[in-house]
Amino acid sequence: MKQIIRTLSWEKDKLEIIDQTRLPENEEYIKLCTVEDVFEAIRTLKIRGAPAIGIAAAYGILLAAKKAKIKDKKNFFEILEKSSQYMNSCRPTAYNLFYAVKRLNDIALKNSHLLVKEIIRRMELECQKIFNEDIQSSISIARYGNTLIKSGMRILTHCNAGALATSGIGTALAPVYLAARKHKRIEVFVDETRPVLQGARLTMWELKKANIKCTLICDNMAGFLMQQKRIDMVITGADRIASNGDTANKIGTYSIAVLAKFHRIPFYIAAPLSSFDFSKPSGDRIPVEQRDRKEITCIKGVSIAPENINVYNPSFDITPGRLITGFITEKGIFACEEIHMLAKTEQY
Amino acid sequence: MKQIIRTLSWEKDKLEIIDQTRLPENEEYIKLCTVEDVFEAIRTLKIRGAPAIGIAAAYGILLAAKKAKIKDKKNFFEILEKSSQYMNSCRPTAYNLFYAVKRLNDIALKNSHLLVKEIIRRMELECQKIFNEDIQSSISIARYGNTLIKSGMRILTHCNAGALATSGIGTALAPVYLAARKHKRIEVFVDETRPVLQGARLTMWELKKANIKCTLICDNMAGFLMQQKRIDMVITGADRIASNGDTANKIGTYSIAVLAKFHRIPFYIAAPLSSFDFSKPSGDRIPVEQRDRKEITCIKGVSIAPENINVYNPSFDITPGRLITGFITEKGIFACEEIHMLAKTEQY
Numbered sequence: 258m259k260q261i262i263r264t265l266s267w268e269k270d271k272l273e274i275i276d277q278t279r280l281p282e283n284e285e286y287i288k289l290c291t292v293e294d295v296f297e298a299i300r301t302l303k304i305r306g307a308p309a310i311g312i313a314a315a316y317g318i319l320l321a322a323k324k325a326k327i328k329d330k331k332n333f334f335e336i337l338e339k340s341s342q343y344m345n346s347c348r349p350t351a352y353n354l355f356y357a358v359k360r361l362n363d364i365a366l367k368n369s370h371l372l373v374k375e376i377i378r379r380m381e382l383e384c385q386k387i388f389n390e391d392i393q394s395s396i397s398i399a400r401y402g403n404t405l406i407k408s409g410m411r412i413l414t415h416c417n418a419g420a421l422a423t424s425g426i427g428t429a430l431a432p433v434y435l436a437a438r439k440h441k442r443i444e445v446f447v448d449e450t451r452p453v454l455q456g457a458r459l460t461m462w463e464l465k466k467a468n469i470k471c472t473l474i475c476d477n478m479a480g481f482l483m484q485q486k487r488i489d490m491v492i493t494g495a496d497r498i499a500s501n502g503d504t505a506n507k508i509g510t511y512s513i514a515v516l517a518k519f520h521r522i523p524f525y526i527a528a529p530l531s532s533f534d535f536s537k538p539s540g541d542r543i544p545v546e547q548r549d550r551k552e553i554t555c556i557k558g559v560s561i562a563p564e565n566i567n568v569y570n571p572s573f574d575i576t577p578g579r580l581i582t583g584f585i586t587e588k589g590i591f592a593c594e595e596i597h598m599l600a601k602t603e604q605y
Numbered sequence: 606m607k608q609i610i611r612t613l614s615w616e617k618d619k620l621e622i623i624d625q626t627r628l629p630e631n632e633e634y635i636k637l638c639t640v641e642d643v644f645e646a647i648r649t650l651k652i653r654g655a656p657a658i659g660i661a662a663a664y665g666i667l668l669a670a671k672k673a674k675i676k677d678k679k680n681f682f683e684i685l686e687k688s689s690q691y692m693n694s695c696r697p698t699a700y701n702l703f704y705a706v707k708r709l710n711d712i713a714l715k716n717s718h719l720l721v722k723e724i725i726r727r728m729e730l731e732c733q734k735i736f737n738e739d740i741q742s743s744i745s746i747a748r749y750g751n752t753l754i755k756s757g758m759r760i761l762t763h764c765n766a767g768a769l770a771t772s773g774i775g776t777a778l779a780p781v782y783l784a785a786r787k788h789k790r791i792e793v794f795v796d797e798t799r800p801v802l803q804g805a806r807l808t809m810w811e812l813k814k815a816n817i818k819c820t821l822i823c824d825n826m827a828g829f830l831m832q833q834k835r836i837d838m839v840i841t842g843a844d845r846i847a848s849n850g851d852t853a854n855k856i857g858t859y860s861i862a863v864l865a866k867f868h869r870i871p872f873y874i875a876a877p878l879s880s881f882d883f884s885k886p887s888g889d890r891i892p893v894e895q896r897d898r899k900e901i902t903c904i905k906g907v908s909i910a911p912e913n914i915n916v917y918n919p920s921f922d923i924t925p926g927r928l929i930t931g932f933i934t935e936k937g938i939f940a941c942e943e944i945h946m947l948a949k950t951e952q953y
Binding site for chain 2: 281282446448449450451452454457458461462465470471472473474475476477478479480481482484508509511512515516518519553554556557559560561562563566567568569570571574575
């Protein structure tokens with residue numbers, strides 16, 4: 258299975274990304290040349306999706322190291338430290354960001370005896386490794402997830418956890434792509450995912466591009482579909498998973514998990530190990546980003562509510578592990594009680 | 606408690622309504638001069654909310670009778686029959702429409718021995734009666750509902766069941782207005798209510814106008830608020846209630862009812878008896894309107910999804926009576942098992 262969409266690519270000291278704020282109308286690619294460019298692209302959701310954020314952050318650190326005027330090795334590590342802090346402050350929830358920034362720091366420290374130029378070369382190789390591992394993870398997730406999908410199934414997904422969220426074929430959508438390739442007859446129901454509409458704008462775009470039968474619904478329609486027995490399975494991605502399986506994902510995921518439980522529909526999270534934060538015993542320790550009120554009160558610059566009103570806009574919610582049927586990872590499918598065992602897995 | 610907003614008013618053979626498709630930006634009043642005007646205004650959601658639809662439909666029938674060139678009494682009853690069928694085909698779910706059209710027909714039949722001119726005069730009085738009863742119902746609903754509201758409560762509502770949905774002060778919002786008037790400290794969380802955004806556009810507008818503390822959320826955020834114990838009670842309106850308490854209301858209501866059950870939060874329906882359809886033993890007999898796909902793919906004329914995609918757009922869902930803590934009506938608060946008793950109540 259080859260990469261479906263050129264979500265991000267590293268070309269001659271520039272990170273090229275598809276600008277996801279311009280989709281689905283415009284398939285526009287932009288070049289990020291500095292760590293500030295990467296920071297701004299992540300913050301403004303030009304690039305989003307936990308694995309893609311991680312990869313972009315890694316290249317952001319690399320760009321900081323490459324573009325800085327470095328006096329000596331001490332100065333290099335100061336710059337690395339500063340740019341890492343900066344990058345880590347970009348968005349608080351997706352664990353992949355911190356994971357990738359840490360990997361870049363670890364590789365630099367591990368090679369601190371080498372010349373700065375050589376350290377940077379190793380960092381670039383590490384970025385490439387993170388990028389390639391993510392492709393491989395999505396293929397493994399596809400294979401494990403595909404075992405759960407029977408022909409005729411109608412799958413609900415929320416937000417975008419497809420090719421646009423990774424360097425590969427996605428997390429939640431990866432099994433869908435593989436099942437379709439294996440000629441299983443499937444249909445995907447896509448929550449539009451307010452406020453930023455990643456489902457309507459991004460998931461519908463990439464599923465349509467891949468010729469997969471898909472139907473757009475508003476977030477508040479999923480329960481009614483379940484009541485009518487028109488959903489067989491739910492798969493979403495994750496931004497951060499705690500040791501006990503509590504999962505931060507796009508706002509609305511928790512409600513779907515409760516609805517799935519009520520209707521006895523299996524609810525799966527698909528995510529690579531780079532989204533697992535084993536330092537957090539439970540979900541209440543995961544920071545939830547609050548975003549600008551305008552995401553709710555304006556859609557594409559058009560106001561949809563009265564002015565000067567109170568708005569609550571959490572970008573994520575936390576789904577308790579006990580509501581999750583299983584976690585589809587590159588190492589297999591796990592129940593939430595088994596997650597702590599994954600902590601021992603060699604990650605890199 | 607006086608009427609807060611001039612949602613509809615009958616003036617010199619014209620029904621004047623506030624155009625709800627223009628809110629919150631423009632407080633614009635339009636005059637409906639024919640039954641076709643009324644039909645179009647209901648169909649395009651210029652006027653909406655079950656009780657308001659009923660009142661408008663009654664005046665629509667009156668306009669048909671008043672504006673027609675009537676040859677004789679037989680012809681009058683033919684016109685009445687035709688315009689009633691026409692009006693009943695306007696929107697399928699809100700029971701108040703059929704209820705009001707039937708009342709106008711019943712009054713005409715009851716007075717069929719009189720001159721046509723006199724029958725029409727009785728019909729006009731009946732319209733006035735329906736209008737005034739709705740004001741009184743909303744006041745009674747306010748009084749009964751207010752007994753459930755304690756100071757400090759945070760109330761979630763969905764769609765708009767306020768003054769804009771009735772000739773009075775609303776259904777779901779009526780108790781809120783009375784509680785606020787009695788200086789109870791309350792906060793209302795308002796689901797934006799995709800696709801047509803009645804919560805964001807209408808409920809926020811009227812609550813703000815009434816100086817009631819309110820916070821706008823996307824529909825998919827209600828569950829997360831409940832998880833955080835930030836919702837004490839849910840009140841919504843209803844479009845049609847079956848004998849067993851199954852309730853058709855704006856799409857998304859069912860999901861909130863399931864979430865409320867899961868979190869053990871009381872979930873109330875506030876509705877006048879004119880929304881109860883005792884001919885339907887259960888909710889599966891209530892027709893659910895499917896509306897234009899563009900309601901989902903476009904917001905205020907701006908496209909938010911790829912072109913030529915599948916869309917599912919049910920305008921209502923059915924909440925089983927067993928998920929509903931109580932029905933706040935003008936006759937008191939009832940459990941779903943008690944609803945059949947209301948069938949015996951003199952309605953008009």
